[in-house]
Every structure is written in structure tokens, then in C-alpha cells.
Amino acid sequence: MRNTLAETGAFFPRDRSWHPKAFTPDYKTSVLRSPQKALLSLSNTVSEIAGPVFGHDMLGEMDDDLIYNYAKPGESAIGERIIVHGRVLDERGRGVSGALVEFWQANAAGRYRHKKETYLAPLDPNFGGCGRTITDDDGYYAFRTIKPGPYPWPNGVNDWRPAHIHFSIFGHGFAQRLITQMYFEGDPLISICPIVNTISDPEAISRLTAPLDMNNTIPMDSRAFKFDIVLRGRRSTMFENRKEGN
Numbered sequence: 613m614r615n616t617l618a619e620t621g622a623f624f625p626r627d628r629s630w631h632p633k634a635f636t637p638d639y640k641t642s643v644l645r646s647p648q649k650a651l652l653s654l655s656n657t658v659s660e661i662a663g664p665v666f667g668h669d670m671l672g673e674m675d676d677d678l679i680y681n682y683a684k685p686g687e688s689a690i691g692e693r694i695i696v697h698g699r700v701l702d703e704r705g706r707g708v709s710g711a712l713v714e715f716w717q718a719n720a721a722g723r724y725r726h727k728k729e730t731y732l733a734p735l736d737p738n739f740g741g742c743g744r745t746i747t748d749d750d751g752y753y754a755f756r757t758i759k760p761g762p763y764p765w766p767n768g769v770n771d772w773r774p775a776h777i778h779f780s781i782f783g784h785g786f787a788q789r790l791i792t793q794m795y796f797e798g799d800p801l802i803s804i805c806p807i808v809n810t811i812s813d814p815e816a817i818s819r820l821t822a823p824l825d826m827n828n829t830i831p832m833d834s835r836a837f838k839f840d841i842v843l844r845g846r847r848s849t850m851f852e853n854r855k856e857g858n
């Protein structure tokens with residue numbers, strides 16, 4: 613029988629050798645926004661440990677379907693139809709249930725629906741570019757969308773973002789919040805992206821790159837990509853109470 617008791621302990625500290633450094637000059641905007649002073653380490657507060665909690669009743673019927681959630685009746689977003697799915701896990705490999713997973717992305721041509729967007733690629737009148745879902749009891753999530761296009765951005769002289777989907781995940785506490793990006797297996801822009809290259813460990817980059825998942829592809833409809841997400845875990849009660857020598 614699965615243990616469904618909620619854990620309430622504090623979270624593991626973030627592994628700062630795994631995550632990118634805050635100051636990474638090749639990614640220009642990191643220069644002004646990175647801390648100028650040494651960080652202080654604080655214990656988790658109760659509000660960081662205990663919340664937030666989300667219910668499925670907050671979700672709209674089409675929130676997990678970007679092909680249709682902004683489209684006019686009878687129409688759909690233009691692009692390569694894909695399913696993105698996976699599990700939200702903690703550092704001990706346990707599925708994180710009830711996690712709010714939010715995602716946003718450019719359209720098939722690489723353009724965002726945003727008033728500050730300046731890329732000349734066209735908007736798709738049937739594509740909004742954002743959605744959300746909540747993980748099930750095993751930490752599983754899935755949504756349907758179109759594959760985003762790559763886009764140029766003002767950083768170096770000629771920098772292009774690989775195709776990517778932005779993710780925000782709220783787990784069982786604010787201290788577990790993660791904002792990240794998913795890339796697509798085989799994209800030649802990944803290895804030359806200044807943002808990707810703020811990550812020093814190649815294994816960490818590969819964890820952000822979703823492989824093509826033919827087992828979950830729907831024939832004559834959509835390809836699938838698998839993307840598992842690992843959040844900071846809780847220190848287990850058993851571990852904290854373990855007697856020396858056991």
C-alpha cells in the first residue's frame with residue numbers, strides 16, 4: 613500500500629553546483645540582476661514549508677490543451693502537434709502529487725503573444741501560448757500543444773534560442789518552487805545557446821532536453837516528448853529520527 617501521509621519537514625537546500633550561477637556574463641541580463649553580495653542561508657519558514665495547496669477545481673477544461681485553448685470554435689493552432697508528459701519528482705524519486713504545472717511558449721513560428729514581443733514572425737490567431745495542469749497521485753502530468761519555433765534574441769550579435777517550453781512548478785511548499793525550460797532532443801541550437809550554457813554540467817543540460825517518446829506518440833496525430841522534473845525534496849522524518857548506528 614502506498615504511503616499517502618503528507619510529509620511536513622523542511623526541504624533540502626538547493627544544490628548550487630547543479631543549478632547555473634547567477635552571474636554569467638555571456639547571458640547579458642544576468643550581469644545586472646545577479647546578487648552583488650554573498651548569500652545568507654536561512655531556515656525554511658512555516659509558510660514556505662506548508663503551502664501552497666491547489667485543487668483541480670481551479671483548472672479550466674482546456675487548460676492542458678494549447679492546440680485548442682485559445683482557438684476559435686472549429687479551428688486549431690498551426691504547428692507540429694505534440695504531447696509533453698512526464699512526472700514531477702522530489703529528490704528521493706517520489707512523485708509529487710497535486711503540483712501546479714504551468715507552461716508558456718512561443719508559437720510554431722517562434723513568436724510570443726506579448727505586447728513587448730518584437731520578432732517579425734507572424735502571430736497565430738488560434739494560439740495563445742500558455743496553459744496549466746495539476747499532477748495526479750503519482751506526480752504525473754501531460755498536456756498537448758504545438759512544437760514552438762526557435763527565435764532570435766538581443767544578446768550577442770546573432771543569438772537564437774532553441775525551441776523551448778517554459779515551466780513553472782509549485783510543489784508542496786513555496787521552497788520547492790522551480791522555474792525552468794524544456795528543450796527538444798536533437799535541436800542543434802541547444803549547444804550554442806548562451807542561456808543553456810550557463811549550466812556547467814552536461815548531465816544537467818541533458819535533463820532539460822526531452823527525448824522523443826515514440827511509445828506515447830498517437831499515430832497520425834501527435835508525437836510525444838517525455839520530460840521529468842525534479843524538485844527539492846523534503847528531509848524525511850525517518851531520516852531525522854534515525855538513531856546513530858541503525
Ligand SMILES: [Fe+2]
Pocket residue numbers: 718773776778
Ligand atoms: Fe522563451
